[in-house]
Amino acid sequence: MPFISIYSPKGGVGKTTLAANLGYSLSSLGLKTVVVDFDPQNALRLHFGISLADQSGFAASAPESAIWSKQLVPTRNNVFVLPYGAPNLKQRLAFESHLAREPLSVVRGFQALLSQPDVIVIADLPAGQPTILQAALSVSDVVLTPLLADTASLSLLPMVETLFDDIAAHERQPESFVVLNQADYRRKISKDVEGFMTQRLNDRxxxxxxxxxxxxxxxxxxxxxxxxxxxxxxxxxIEVISKKLAEKLGLVTTDGSMFSPPASHLA
Ligand SMILES: Nc1ncnc2c1ncn2[C@@H]1O[C@H](COP(=O)(O)OP(=O)(O)O)[C@@H](O)[C@H]1O
Ligand SMILES: [Mg+2]
Structure with missing residues (x-):
């Protein structure tokens, strides 16, 4: 089961938009996709027709015993959503401190999914929360960091490079990439930021x-x-990005045909 985490030190950069639309796009390649919301804003579900009034989700469950995959909501197009939910303060603190103490509990929460080879998981992580990032790294194969084509994101680049070094040092060694969002060729600053990031990040x-x-x-x-x-x-x-990801994860050959995903080494 390949696992993609979407994380950025900054909010409002398109993490949830990317998570949701990668979910749709990878499912259109024939994959069963699970999108998981680790962000207390609980907004991912709103990209999938789940009602605003529906507050169910996994973060309010007792973290020690929870089987998160039982709470998956089937939506259209072979995409399943695991909403964060609306825990009260006590439940949220319990959830976060449990993840901090036992990052591998993410693996246990997804045990039933991890054993299925035909599933791809995309996790929308909250901005700047190292505890949840650390826990997600224990299952991640790829980390995507959206940034905006503006000077504020440019100033974050050294921080993102340190983050990538930290991710590479994790024993699971996920690959990490930047996705530049909201590029606008009508704006000079956007073109300049894009040029700089292309040169500095290269294949990243x-x-x-x-x-x-x-x-x-x-x-x-x-x-x-x-x-x-x-x-x-x-x-x-986003379709282009999803095809590149599928190729990197060994889900699609270069001629576009599919083959079985490699068994996760955590399964
Ligand atoms: N490529 C884009 N073009 C136009 N608007 C965008 C684009 N990407 C994101 N947005 C908008 O930017 C806002 C923040 O996006 P969101 O995905 O919620 O960011 P995050 O999850 O990082 O906080 C939303 O209103 C979203 O509709
Ligand atoms: Mg978001």
């Missing part, structure tokens, strides 16, 4: 997503960007 820049009105429309419609607007540039960009 997995892809670029353009700023696109369809993103907000898809969010409002609680659907994928591509299904909201087939001509969406951002939707196309």
């Amino acid at each position: 820049l997995l892809g670029i997503i353009h700023r696109d009105e369809s993103v907000a429309e898809a969010n409002a419609a609680q659907h994928s960007i591509m299904e909201t607007n087939h001509a969406s540039v951002a939707g196309f960009d």
Whole structure:
């Protein structure tokens, strides 16, 4: 079971948008996709038609005994969602301190899923929360860090490079990449940031997503960007990224045909 974590030191950079739409896009390649929300904002579910009033989720369960995969919500297109839920303060503190004490409890929470070879998991992690990142690293194969094509994100680059060194030092050794979001060729600053990041990050820049009105429309419609607007540039960009990921994870051969995912070494 390949596991992709989406993490950034900064909020508002497109983590949830990327997690949701990679979920849709990888499922359109024929994969069963599970998107997991580790962010207390509990917003991932809103990309999949789950009602705002539905507050169920895994973070309120007693962390020692929880079998999270039992709480998966089937949505359209072979995508399953595991919402964070709405724990009260006490439950949230219990969940977070449990993850800090026992990062491998993420593995146990996903035990039933880990044994299934035809599933890909995408985890939306909250910005700047090392405890949850550390726990997710114990299962991650790839970490994606969205940044914006602006000067604020540029100033975070040294921090992101340190983060990548830390991730590489983890015993599981996940690969890590930046995804540059909201690129806009009409703005000089966006072009300059893109040029700089391309040069500095090289192969570590997995892809670029353009700023696109369809993103907000898809969010409002609680659907994928591509299904909201087939001509969406951002939707196309995310499809390109999902194909690169599938290839890196050994899910698709270069000629586009599928073969079985490698068994996770945690299974
Ligand atoms: N490529 C894009 N083009 C236009 N708007 C975008 C794009 N990516 C994200 N957004 C918008 O930016 C805001 C923040 O995105 P979100 O995915 O919630 O970020 P995060 O999860 O990192 O906080 C949302 O309103 C989203 O619709
Ligand atoms: Mg988010």
